[in-house]
Amino acid sequence: MKKLSQDQILNFLLYAGAVYFFGVALVHSMGLKIPGFYVYYNVPSYAYQDRIISFLAFGWGGLFLLAAKKMDKDLIKLIVYIGMIAVIALVLNTIITDFKQLDPAINGSDFKWIIGGLIFYWLGLVMHSRQHIFKK
Secondary structure (H helix, E strand, O other): OOOOOHHHHHHHHHHHHHHHHHHHHHHHHHOOOOEOOEOOOOOOOOHHHHHHHHHHHHHHHHHHHHHHHHOOHHHHHHHHHHHHHHHHHHHHHHHHOOHHHHOOOOOHHHHHHHHHHHHHHHHHHHHHHHHHHOOO
């Protein structure tokens, strides 16, 4: 059985990220509260918020798709760095938001598995993109 190279795994991860973000865009544009595609799936939201998230997620999907097609080290580096900022922001937002004000039934720990999955995915990108990030 042939072993996959770091570049092949990275390429797969980038395509998977594109599919995920296009899925987030689609789900938000339709207002479907599907856990995983909505980080805060049980938090009330407005249609205008979902539309904003939809077109921003579509942009992320496009960035991941371009990086997967080109395998450009600068694009890959950008994705890793903005991904780091995004997961840190999600963690901090979850810590500082009083979800009980929005709905007493909501607990901030409801989102740990989703954010944990995104962090796990980001760590996979970091691990398999090291040669692109640190290549001169």
